[in-house]
Amino acid sequence: MYVAVKGGEKAIDAAHSWLAEERRGPLDVAELSIEQIKGQLKLAVNRVIAEGSLYDPDLAALAIKQARGDMIEAIFLIRAYRTTLPRFGGSEPLNTEDMACDRRVSATFKDAPGGQVLGPTFDYTHRLLDFKLAAEGEATHTPQSEGDANTKPHIMSFLDREGLIQPEPGGAECPPDLTREPLELPTNRPLRLQSLTRADEGFILGMAYSTQRGYARNHAFVAELRIGSCPVEMDIPELGFSIEIGEVELTECETVNQFQGSKTEPPQFTRGYGLVFGMSERKAISMALVDRALRWEELGEDNVGAPAQNEEFVLYHADNIQATGFLEHIKLPHYVDFQSELELIRKLRREATSCHRQQEAAE
Amino acid sequence: MDGSNAPNAARKAWLSVLAKAPAAHLADLWIKAGLDPAHDVLRAPEIGAVMVRGRAGAVGAPFNLGEMTITRCSVRLATGEVGHGHVQGRDKNHAKQAALTDALMQTSEAKAVEAQIITPLLKAAERRRATRAAKAAATKVDFFTMVRGED
Structure with a gap:
């Protein structure tokens, strides 16, 4: 368990201001737009949609921007947002x-x-870094053909x-x-x-x-x-x-x-x-x-x-x-928990030492 | 619109076009058409989620895949027709314009509204789809068999 402690508000505010500044990065570099993230980091957006479990590419792109590219943080933002939405119903199963x-x-x-x-697959690419992408971003011509x-x-x-x-087998129309x-x-x-x-x-x-x-x-x-x-x-x-x-x-x-x-x-x-x-x-x-x-x-x-x-x-x-959530909570203050552990280990050590002395005295 | 004889088929078709259209395109067409019908808002635009379902093995038991955002709105024209808009995403203006278009499509102005709003949206959607299909078709593999040794 962790215990609520007071204090630290100023430190928290300063930390969040610094976070915002670090998120923005150097001011002489153009800021990322939601449209850029949506259009050019689409597979990152896709992952946030799938694991955030909410299909909304604009929100997923915003979450990636806010989370500075930390995917799980972005997914967390989407999961939190989706709980605020009223549910209008369920769709027919996709065909x-x-x-x-x-x-x-x-x-x-x-x-x-x-x-x-x-x-548009990565398969059959050579997985060699393409240094042209670092230099220029010209549109490529995509072949098209008549097809079925x-x-x-x-x-x-x-x-x-x-x-x-x-x-x-079939199943319930309204799944769990x-x-x-x-x-x-x-x-x-x-x-x-x-x-x-x-x-x-x-x-x-x-x-x-x-x-x-x-x-x-x-x-x-x-x-x-x-x-x-x-x-x-x-x-x-x-x-x-x-x-x-x-x-x-x-x-x-x-x-x-x-x-x-x-x-x-x-x-x-x-x-x-x-x-x-x-x-x-x-x-x-x-x-x-x-x-x-x-x-x-x-x-x-x-x-x-x-x-x-x-x-x-x-x-x-x-x-x-x-x-x-469970993993990262252990970094939050556990001062009282730890204090009791500290007391316990000191007590055990005292007992062990005195027991040892008694044995020595007996010999 | 739709050649199908099922009841409501035409309305279903235009509502589906409105739901999937990019909000900016509808807004643009709406301005160009200069539409501004007198109306009451029955349900103000409201953002919510719909649970999208799939089927196990594509054909089996339904399961919940995840949600999508939608926005809905209902209006009543001064002439009495009620329109409902249900559109993908979170654009309230999109939902309201969809509802108004739905209402106008039930009036004597339907032909003009169809020509100015629905048909351009439908054509744009068809173009987007055809372009992707043509790009996909260019990546279709043509196999050819090499001459095989007989021993």
């Missing part, structure tokens, strides 16, 4: 088949209908037609919401997916990587990875019908994993699923792998004791705002 794809690749079928569309529509069928639907993939009810165990898949999609990217990446290295057998193929924008539809009570209330950019990853079959299920492929706000394929792939690992029980697999199979371990440690 990601309608996504206007900027990117769509499959690692399982070369000739998938709709094709392999690379989009950028809506593509889901590759999983082809496996589904052959009955080779485990069917997706961990922003309204505390996360309680055991969970179910909708709750896990909500938790994973807003989870810390680094943590989920580490968990997913552990499954690849053998902590929970989970050899995943990326059946499909798609990035693009999707309309969001919601029922409007005043109108009595649903309208599109906006559009969100999403990354979706569907994995197929081999499954030997169980007493009740024939041998077939099983699914892992990742869906994340923004362009964030590392996170979406990670989410799909961890989703699949957490499904061991429902699929009748063995619990081999791997961390990624343990929903308590994964879900209770995946949220970087909860984690940072």
Whole structure:
């Protein structure tokens, strides 16, 4: 526990003034605008949207500016802001088949209908620093070509037609919401997916990587990875019908994993699923792998004791705002706690010393 | 607007266009059209959040993906038509202009409002989409198979 102490107001004010000055940086350098952050640091904005769990690129860019680029601090600002918003309702479940794809690749079928569309990817770049970017920022010419529509069928639907993939069961129309009810165990898949999609990217990446290295057998193929924008539809009570209330950019990853079959299920492929706000394929792939690992029980697999199979371990440690809140509170004054520890250790030492002396005297 | 015969299909289509349009574009068109209908505000523009849902495996059980910001507003024209605006983001003017446009689209001025507001927004959205689609199409991989050895 920590104890409220008075004093320090002047020091705090001075610290915050200095913070503002440091945030601004040298005055002979132009100030960053929200538009610049939104347009030129888009993937940072995307991460704040996904983990802040609020799709609003302007607010995410503002949070990044305010947090001086500290992503978790920016996510914290967004999480705090979203609690102030009234909830107008829930959308219809997104139909990601309608996504206007900027990117769509499959690692399982070369000739998938709709094709392999690379989009604006870092893949196949040489990861050599480009010093031209430090010098100039001229617009490049992007080739365009006539092509088919950028809506593509889901590759999983082809496996589904052959009955080779485990069917997706339906679920409650109004899924559980961990922003309204505390996360309680055991969970179910909708709750896990909500938790994973807003989870810390680094943590989920580490968990997913552990499954690849053998902590929970989970050899995943990326059946499909798609990035693009999707309309969001919601029922409007005043109108009595649903309208599109906006559009969100999403990354979706569907994995197929081999499954030997169980007493009740024939041998077939099983699914892992990742869906994340923004362009964030590392996170979406990670989410799909961890989703699949957490499904061991429902699929009748063995619990081999791997961390990624343990929903308590994964879900209770995946949220970087909860984690940072508890972690960073230990830097706040714990003077009284520590005073008692100090008293205790002095007492133990006194006892130990006097006990030692008594022994010596006895000898 | 929409060729579909479903009831409210046309209204649904224009409301969807208004919701997704950039606020600045709508504001610009609104000024150009010189629209200023007499109205009462039934619900002042209000910023809130909508929980966006996805489906497990794209087709299965719904789950909560995360929220998005929206702004809503309702107006009634002096002539009685009620308009509702629900737009993405936090621009109160956007929501109000969407509500007013929705109301005007129910009046005898609908044809003019459609031509001055809805059609330009729709065309701009189609252009944005077509440009991205063309850029995506240029990154589509053409595979060619190398001659394979037979042994």
